[in-house]
Amino acid sequence: MSLVINHNLMAMNAARNLSDSYSQLGVSTRRLSSGLRVGTAADDAAGLAIRELMRADINSLNQGVRNANDAISMIQTADGALQVVDEKLIRMKELATQAATGTYTSDQRLIIDSEYQAMASEITRIANATDFNGIYLLNGNLSSNTHDGSGMSPVGKIKIHFGTGNSSAEDYYFINIGNSTASAFGLGLGAATSSTGGRSISTQQLAQQALDKISLAIVSKDKIRAQLGATQNRLENTIQNLQIQAENLQSAESRISDVDVATEMTQFVREQILTQAAVAMLSQANSLPKMAMQLIQG
Numbered sequence: 001m002s003l004v005i006n007h008n009l010m011a012m013n014a015a016r017n018l019s020d021s022y023s024q025l026g027v028s029t030r031r032l033s034s035g036l037r038v039g040t041a042a043d044d045a046a047g048l049a050i051r052e053l054m055r056a057d058i059n060s061l062n063q064g065v066r067n068a069n070d071a072i073s074m075i076q077t078a079d080g081a082l083q084v085v086d087e088k089l090i091r092m093k094e095l096a097t098q099a100a101t102g103t104y105t106s107d108q109r110l111i112i113d114s115e116y117q118a119m120a121s122e123i124t125r126i127a128n129a130t131d132f133n134g135i136y137l138l139n140g141n142l143s144s145n146t147h148d149g150s151g152m153s154p155v156g157k158i159k160i161h162f163g164t165g166n167s168s169a170e171d172y173y174f175i176n177i178g179n180s181t182a183s184a185f186g187l188g189l190g191a192a193t194s195s196t197g198g199r200s201i202s203t204q205q206l207a208q209q210a211l212d213k214i215s216l217a218i219v220s221k222d223k224i225r226a227q228l229g230a231t232q233n234r235l236e237n238t239i240q241n242l243q244i245q246a247e248n249l250q251s252a253e254s255r256i257s258d259v260d261v262a263t264e265m266t267q268f269v270r271e272q273i274l275t276q277a278a279v280a281m282l283s284q285a286n287s288l289p290k291m292a293m294q295l296i297q298g
Contacts, residue, residue, distance in 0.1 A: 005292050011285035018278035025275050028268035037259040047256045054253040057164045061246040064162030068239045071160045071175065074132040075232045078177055081130040081138060082225050085180060088119045088126075089221060092187065093214040095119070099207035106203075113202040116210075120188025127181040140179030147174055160235070162242060175231055178224045185217035 030039055038044045038051060098104070099112045127138040135141075135158070144156035156176075163171025183190040186198045187210075193199070197209025198217070 003292050005289055008285060008289055010288060011282060014278055014282040014285045018275065018282055021271050021274035021278050025268065025271040028264055028271055031259045031264050032261065032268060035259055036257055038257045051253055051257045054249050058246050058249050058253065060164040061242050061249070065239050065242050067160060068162050068235045068242065072232055072235050074137065075228045077132045078130060078137040079225055079228050081126050082180060082221060085123050085126055085221060088123050089214060089218050092116055092119045093211065096201045096207045096210040096214055099201040100204060100211065102204060109202055113200055116201050117188055120182035120190070123182040124190065137177050138180040140181065140184065142175070142177040143179045145176060162238060177228065178220070180221065180224060185220060186213050187217055
């Protein structure tokens, strides 16, 4: 290489190497300080795209777990109310059995019937008052086998969404809860007049007919509770599955985006040494043109 004055090629080369090493040192510093291997699209464009989709799915799955837990809370609310309804139905059957015997007068049966009607009214009140977050559970609003969510207030059975997409096979399912009012069970004066027995126990015959009707009501109530219990177990299994999915996705996302500290620290030390060497060589290269001045001065 010729000794020239106008261009210091060795200094230019050292400056370029210094710039490259210092830039890489900055990348290593950012990765180590943030813990992310992929901090910008320039680091790994494809990896960044995959990571962001995974992050969206992870957040959706975690929200799905919360949705399923809310559904369990809703089911427990309904089941707790039905447990009280169960006690009322048992008392009504006890009263019907009492009124069915012939050792009571008509006035006494009317007194018994007044409590019977009070129990029926209480069942209806419980059914109409039981709600979860403003959603009434036992008054028949959720008893339909269809669902329409196009309006501001969904109609029909309730939809529990927990997946990352919108496929009925894997992302959501429906819960319907039967009508648990006394009239729906065919009990009390609010029941249909065509109903055989159950409306009243004011006579011995009506009390005897009410016994069968109350037994059917207890079975209907038990079917609702059994369905709720089965759905709660299903939701608990769903939550477990969602948590496993989220964990596996988080692991995959970590492998893409998180930095390997040991490897990156090795790279950091390498770039640090190269930067220090480039600074030293640039200083030396900047002093080389002085040799030309020594030749000129003789």
